[in-house]
Amino acid sequence: MVYDLELNSVGKTYPDGTVAVSDFDLQVEKGEFVAFLGPSGCGKSTTLRMIAGFEDITNGEVMMMGQNVTHLPPEKRPTSMIFQNYALFPHMSVRDNVAFGLDVKGTPKAEKNQKVDRILDMFDLEKFADRKADMLSGGQRQRIALARGLVVEPEILLLDEPLGALDANLRRIIQNELKLLQRELGITFIFVTHAQSEALGLSDRVVVMSNGVVEQVSSPKDLYRRPNTPFVADFIGSNTLIQGTPKGASSAGFGLIDTPYGVLKGVGKGDESMAVVPAEAFRIAPQGTPDEICLSGTLSSRQLIGSVGHLKVRLDQGGDDVSIEISADRDDVRALVPGAPVTLGVDPTSITLIHT
Numbered sequence: 001m002v003y004d005l006e007l008n009s010v011g012k013t014y015p016d017g018t019v020a021v022s023d024f025d026l027q028v029e030k031g032e033f034v035a036f037l038g039p040s041g042c043g044k045s046t047t048l049r050m051i052a053g054f055e056d057i058t059n060g061e062v063m064m065m066g067q068n069v070t071h072l073p074p075e076k077r078p079t080s081m082i083f084q085n086y087a088l089f090p091h092m093s094v095r096d097n098v099a100f101g102l103d104v105k106g107t108p109k110a111e112k113n114q115k116v117d118r119i120l121d122m123f124d125l126e127k128f129a130d131r132k133a134d135m136l137s138g139g140q141r142q143r144i145a146l147a148r149g150l151v152v153e154p155e156i157l158l159l160d161e162p163l164g165a166l167d168a169n170l171r172r173i174i175q176n177e178l179k180l181l182q183r184e185l186g187i188t189f190i191f192v193t194h195a196q197s198e199a200l201g202l203s204d205r206v207v208v209m210s211n212g213v214v215e216q217v218s219s220p221k222d223l224y225r226r227p228n229t230p231f232v233a234d235f236i237g238s239n240t241l242i243q244g245t246p247k248g249a250s251s252a253g254f255g256l257i258d259t260p261y262g263v264l265k266g267v268g269k270g271d272e273s274m275a276v277v278p279a280e281a282f283r284i285a286p287q288g289t290p291d292e293i294c295l296s297g298t299l300s301s302r303q304l305i306g307s308v309g310h311l312k313v314r315l316d317q318g319g320d321d322v323s324i325e326i327s328a329d330r331d332d333v334r335a336l337v338p339g340a341p342v343t344l345g346v347d348p349t350s351i352t353l354i355h356t
């Protein structure tokens with residue numbers, strides 16, 4: 001299979017000795033929307049710049065459509081990059097800003113004008129074509145940056161926190177536009193963000209990074225349902241992490257782990273030492289199916305936001321605080337007050353066992 005983008009053991013050590021990225025492996029298919037997600041300084045932008053060719057790589061190789069592009073300059077790669085601050089030329093017109101990439105490539109004038117007109121039309125920017133870039137709103141500048149990135153018809157569009165400068169409302173609107181645009185054009189998008197909701201809401205797959213290392217590459221759903229590492233379990237969603245000792249597998253195929261709350265069952269082999277329980281997996285006062293895991297504790301806080309109840313329960317034996325998200329439409333949930341004893345049930349299929 002020929003991938004649009006392939007990173008093989010890519011690493012970057014800056015001249016001052018900072019190891020920004022280590023052994024980054026990734027394969028991206030044509031038309032995929034992939035997000036790099038992780039805390040500040042984890043190496044997302046460095047990786048994106050290495051893909052674009054703005055940063056030399058220290059080891060490994062970058063392949064695009066089966067071709068080794070590791071040593072090609074940015075303008076020779078089938079990529080286009082959009083920066084957080086848009087990097088527009090403020091005193092140049094919208095038209096000239098959009099045409100910039102075509103000028104760099106030496107596109108003949110007639111072809112250039114045709115392509116620019118088409119993309120300005122697509123982004124509804126014709127009426128601003130002669131206006132200077134610094135005389136436009138944030139959202140309009142964002143569209144120009146996108147138009148400028150797409151006018152060169154890249155195979156892969158690289159976006160470095162492209163919505164970071166927008167307010168929450170505009171951000172949501174442009175997120176939707178971006179998703180529709182990507183589907184329509186069928187172009188591969190690599191999108192860097194530190195906003196979890198953005199990564200999970202927009203992309204087909206998410207690469208979670210921490211300290212220059214890839215922690216997990218999964219669909220948004222699997223990142224929630226089946227985190228692979230303690231970092232991901234802590235970073236994504238709202239999980240309770242319970243440490244224990246491995247106890248092998250049950251006859252029903254669950255992994256077993258001995259914790260301060262007794263032996264818990266979960267999805268795993270049984271050689272793992274941590275149980276991850278998502279906040280929405282807990283149930284209150286279960287009727288007690290045979291497979292259900294029961295934990296008892298005391299309600300420490302309760303917040304009802306719309307139809308969702310956010311509860312905190314301190315567990316009796318181990319003393320851990322667990323976060324719970326539960327439908328607030330039930331009378332028994334509404335009746336709970338801090339200090340009340342509660343029994344929590346968890347279906348073992350929603351528990352993931354991981355190595356620590």
Ligand SMILES: Nc1ncnc2c1ncn2[C@@H]1O[C@H](COP(=O)(O)OP(=O)(O)OP(=O)(O)O)[C@@H](O)[C@H]1O
Pocket residue numbers: 014015016018019020038039040041042043044045046047194
């Ligand atoms: N030119 C440089 N020289 C030395 N170290 C650098 C350089 N550029 C980045 N770094 C370091 O490399 C690491 C990764 O930085 P990078 O900008 O890739 O992270 P990031 O995940 O994109 O962060 P952010 O979300 O804050 O942009 C950080 O520790 C950073 O300080």
